[in-house]
Amino acid sequence: MTEPTVDAPGGREPITLTPVLTQRWDQPDSFTRRAYEKAGGYKALRMALQRKPEDIIEAVKDSGLRGRGGAGFPTGMKWSFIPKDSPKPTYLVVNADESEPGTCKDIPLMMADPHVLLEGVIITSYAIGAKTAFIYVRGEVLHVFRRMQNAVAEAYEAGYLGTNILDSGVDIDVVVHAGAGAYICGEETALLDSLEGRRGQPRLKPPFPAVAGLYASPTVINNVETIASVPSIVERGADWFRTMGTEKSPGFGIFSLSGHVTNPGQYEAPLGITLRELLDMAGGVRAGHELKFWTPGGSSTPMLTADHLDVPLDFEGMAGVGSLLGTRALQIFDDTTCVVRATGRWVEFYKHESCGKCTPCREGFWWMVQIFDRLEKGDGTEADLDKLLDMSDNIAGRSFCALADGGVAPVVSSIQYFRDEYIAHFENQGCPFDPAASTLFAPESQQEAGVRA
């Protein structure tokens, strides 16, 4: 085993990669049932069906698994909120809407290994007493939708789905459902409205989905990676899961590095690894450049800088520096990047994706886009920065759902760390950066690629 080459913070052991979910991805036919079974797939399902549903919920609780869709809610606890005596059917809904800018882990997972998700779906359905599960896949990923649907068809053929699965007396059906393009449908209650054939607009909570979710029935809604982690916990145990990660953020997760990094891609590691460690594995920031800013978990998590390279990437570590772990979507931007341009584009995204239900979010992001246009052109003033911060306060505190909080995150954090750069735009009467220099096909970066090759 090769030791990592950079120091771990605080004298802890260096962390290495721990492929579990990504383990089978390098097999050319990894998406087929045969390949999955050959690698030990569906063994966990057989084990689960030998146990009582409550035991599975206990095991997931003991593992400390926290939601991988961004908010990090304890998964076992969420499952245990499902009422035992509801006269209505219980549903499982998998959130496969992956649309948070920077987030790109669930899509390759479903493309390469749809059966691990499906096995998780079947086990979870059994644990919570659901006879029907839905996998809500964003519509803009056609081949992923095909792979998921194909896996479901294969599972029916093998008797993993349908009536009396594996002679257990349990019936489970799975429907793969395509969305139609709306970021807000990733928000769990908006997703439920969308799955009911409506505009995807968030619902008031409470009642929580566990009590009144899909069709006002008890519903568990979890992220793809959360559910895909379940078979390994069932098979290898909660204690095994806890040998990775930290006390409060146990287990492994997929870290997605993108942007100005030598080898962008998916790195599966225990929670608590640092960006310094991950960057070292990924060959560092693009040659000849330095890290300027990065997002820990998508555009909705406040950006950080090179000062935060050694902060553990777990829920507590990120909260400790005023950010969020989110979806471990590490978007890396080097010194060629204009932070005003980056932030302005994100604000445009939130404007476009606001569902329109509440005024501060709907109007606020619209106004912010106007201000950013001005700022980028160099026509802004320092008063605009105060206005942006003031508006951020009003949008985040007074809106209905977390889209609004997410949308102001890049605004507030970029002004916090790069106020001078905003000011340079007025002083310079325009953007001081050359957008061509940031591109992957910038002459400079092509030369470097040539040198590496």
Added chain:
Amino acid sequence: MSDTERRDDEQAQRSAERVRTGVRPEESSPTKLDDNARAELREIVARYPEPRSALLPMLHLVQSYEGHVTPAGIEMCAQILDITEAEVAAVATFYTMYKRRPVGEYHVGVCTNTLCAIMGGDRIFEDLSEHLGIGHDETTEDGKVSLERVECNAACDFAPVMVVNWEFVDNQTPESAVELVDRLRAGEQVTSTRGPRICTWRQAERVLAGFPDDLATEGPQAGPASLVGRTLAEERGWTAPEGGQRAIEGRGEAK
């Protein structure tokens, strides 16, 4: 009825229809939604515990028959689900994948969300727009290519990213993007960099409605960026810890 009266009446009906459906009727040709389509729409309904859940896939199917969401499609969905046309139209106008004007044979999306934009997506979009002579959400006159700026498509590690009929075309440059659309317009078979041979937009919409084609097993299992961590772990001998054997302690009795 005089000619003028008839015209006025027609106009009134059209604008009523437009209010109802949000779709301009003058842009729609005769409907292709036949009995077969109706039967397939009902088939979608049968997949769900409650009929209305079928609406999103139904609208995908309408697009695959019609080339966009047409008034006839809205009417048929409303009839089948026993809801109003206004209710269907309200849904159709909420989601960006539903189009109110005819879409080309190839829908070309360029990701211009922050990360892709900075990595080159903005340049790619500009160059394509100039090369094709169309802007965002427009279609070439030959009906071949529609161009759209799309939001993050969950492929940021392959930036700059494009999608053709919602299939990934990864790691693009302005040159490769122009070459790609030229090949599409010339009617050549194009293959996704991380997927199968690219079908038409209407065929894609049919798959999203839940009617599979036979392409699921085509294309690689993963793109190169998806595998970097996996490969590095292999090279360095890094693995997840060995699993404990007794997975779930038998707190309850085995069934």
